[in-house]
Amino acid sequence: MTKISQIRLIRFNADRYSNSASTSAAAVLLTAAISSHAAEYPKPIQEAVAHGVKVLKTFPAASSLTGWVLTQGADTSVVYTTPDGKTLIVGELIDENGQPLTKQYASKYVPAPDYAASYQLLERVDVIAEGSLIKPKSILYVFFDANCPYCHFTWQALQRYEDVGLQVKWVPVAVLGESSLPKAVSLMSAKDKKTAFRAMQEGFVPGKPTPAPDHVATAPTISEAIKRNGALMEKFGINGTPGIVWKDRSGKIQIKGGMPRLSELPLMTGLPEQKIDALELQKFR
Incomplete structure (x- = not known):
């Protein structure tokens, strides 16, 4: 069984020159402390936080899912939990028209890194x-x-x-x-x-x-x-x-x-x- 600690966080960058799927994504640095509301997170997210993952943002996703922007070190990932909060979904979401949603969510909710x-x-x-x-x-x-x-x-x-x-x-x-x-x-x-x-x-x-x-x-x-x-x-x-x-x-x-x-x-x-x-x-x- 895959544990939360074994999930590899995927790097996203919402403001890259190239939109190619092969282009490497940039790191998003998070300096904020773990939210005091961590205990209210769904169990899979609580387990991720316990292993050093930090929650950057949550958002409503397709099909009543909840989207989560998670970060650990230099890596950032968009994942989802089911309405009952019991299941964590990792990977690309595809809508009924065949459109990939995860990259859209990353562009919208993952802040562009500052490379200055x-x-x-x-x-x-x-x-x-x-x-x-x-x-x-x-x-x-x-x-x-x-x-x-x-x-x-x-x-x-x-x-x-x-x-x-x-x-x-x-x-x-x-x-x-x-x-x-x-x-x-x-x-x-x-x-x-x-x-x-x-x-x-x-x-x-x-x-x-x-x-x-x-x-x-x-x-x-x-x-x-x-x-x-x-x-x-x-x-x-x-x-x-x-x-x-x-x-x-x-x-x-x-x-x-x-x-x-x-x-x-x-x-x-x-x-x-x-x-x-x-x-x-x-x-x-």
Whole structure:
């Protein structure tokens, strides 16, 4: 039998750039204490609270269900209880017209996270900057892993945009296997990081990983900085690479998890669409 403590809370973000179901959702932080009315909650919710889950909001849901926005750490979930309060429902609700309701409820009741503080931290991170370095027309921050093929494809796709005014600030993380960290440390230890990064990308062959140099033990400061980058990536609700963060023309922070479609790049960069002919990128149109 599944216990309340075993329920995995799902991250939602009501204000993301992409509405794709594959887009990772952002964390919603809750600082309020557990409600003094916890004892009045239905038994399944009381049990969840007893295991460290906090109630952020309740709302009336379809078919006389009660919706609950629950949070634990960096994760937030929308769940439901039946009218008698005895049963907890976890997952997507589908109405009679086949419309998913949980995402609608999340958009309405889960407050959009404030990424301002995280963005300020991001601006102070040691990065590898490519593209237009003097008066760029737009800037993207891209969290990448040295072993990530989709990071490589993203790098390829952005080259033409760099030619017309885009600056890309590559932020190394280590999330894809044991060799990720030593590769990242080697890259960030290089005398010319930009040249080392370009050489790595130009020599990248998907499915054929290169051996990892042993630089971790000799560069503990850089190693710890890369680990902090991973924690910062998670603060943006990104749980895989590539993860892209930028400010749109209005100054609003936007987030994209995963390899963007080529058709998304003009909106993300604020630049005219560029012709991309690479055969390996055509599947991302």
